[in-house]
Amino acid sequence: MFSPYPIFIGIRYAGAKRRSQLVSFISWVSMLGMTLGVALLIVVLSVMNGFDREMQTRILGLVPHITIAAYSDDQDWQTINNTVLQHSEVEATAPFTQFNGMLLKGTDVESVAVYGIDPAQEKNVSIIHDYLEPDAFTDLEDNDRGIILGAELAKRLDVSKTDYVNMMVPLENAQGRVAPRFARFQVVAVFKTGTEIDQSLALMPLSSSEQFLPANTPARGMRISVGNLLDAPRIAWELSQNIPYGYVTRDWTRNYGNLYSAIQLSKQLVGLMLLTIIAVAAFNVVSALVMIVTDKRGDIAILRTAGASQREIMAIFMTQGTLIAVVGTVLGTVIGILLSLVVTDAVALTESLFGIQFLNSDVYPIDYLPSDIRVIDVLLVCGTAFVMSLLATLYPAWRASRVQPAEALRYE
DSSP states (O other), X not given: OOOSHHHHHHHHHHHSOOSOHHHHHHHHHHHHHHHHHHHHHHHHHHHHHHHHHHIIIIIHHHSOSEXXXXXXXXXXXXXXXXXXXXXXXXXXXXXXEEEEEEEEETTEEEEEEEEEEOHHHHHHHOSGGGGSOTTHHHHHHHOTTEEEEEHHHHHHHTOOTTOEEEEEEEEEOTTSOEEEEEEEEEEEEEEOOSBGGGGXXXXXXXXXXXXXXXXXXXXXXXXEEESOGGGHHHHHHHHHHHSOTTEEEEETHHHHHHHHHHHHHHHHHHHHHHHHHHHHHHHHHHHHHHHHHXXXXXXHHHHHHTTOOHHHHHHHHHHHHHXXXXXXXXXXXXXXHHHHHHHHHHHHHHHHHHTOOSOOTTTSSBSSXXXXXXXXXXXXXXXXXXXXXXXHTHHHHHHHHTOOHHHHHTTO
């Protein structure tokens, strides 16, 4: 039959003053170690989840989920478009062109990846319009010599809205020689997404972009937006089976798959490394309980003499160790959640106060530190910490249950 007094004694022991200051110190270290490990793990997982979220909703919302390009310019895009839209998981399509060039302003020269777009249809396949003024696409549609630049690209060229830039694109002429083509464009808008795309992307009207494509090159391609971008590789393969020969289908994993996989792998590796902090804290629980058992040998002997069973003695010290773990886990969870909620603003404030930038989109995919707290991760961390701590109490509690009353009271 269950007896509650071992739990009451275990709770009382947890808060009682120790005869040895070392035992009290190790008990506090065990609790603080558990708190630190749980808090750090929650914060790091939240940050990695933030990178994962921004990768999916921001970066991959700006780049094509799937593209279809033709081997030759003699293609029936309307038929291909109708075929693609018949797929149940395809949400929208839009035409595009793509080429690389150079932008010049005075003595400043910057390489640029140029997308020719149809502003009316681009809104259906990209979220770029969320980072533009409401009339930006209208201005681009009305100005065949208009161009939209990324914020970092515009900053390096020292241009803003209404300024002019020159574009140079190396093209091969009919004789097979490279002859650069120049054109002058007016900046109609500047977008800032906070991602690496700001460094090198420019948008221009579809009709204007076609003059910069090399000879004998298909003029247009098709961008495709799907409901779940993680399904894009499968959808791209299914579309390739339904469209005729002469087209090539690619998905976003060709350019960003390694980055996405790296984020997922980093989350797992960092989580595993920080999990060792919790393991060390659990080991400290073992050390603390072993010393507590030694400190309480006389009390254990009295309890055994009074009729306490070995199982009840084990329950007393398991309760004490579990209480240390629970307090540390709860404190760590609260601190971790609070830090995860403020880490983005705290880093941004630090950057503004000291004039430094921890993340630069030249190196990292985004230029700020995101955070995304997920309940499943918090529960997983708390559950792991509790189970490891509970297992850590078994050996010291077993040692306590093996104390012989006569041996323990001989020198009392």
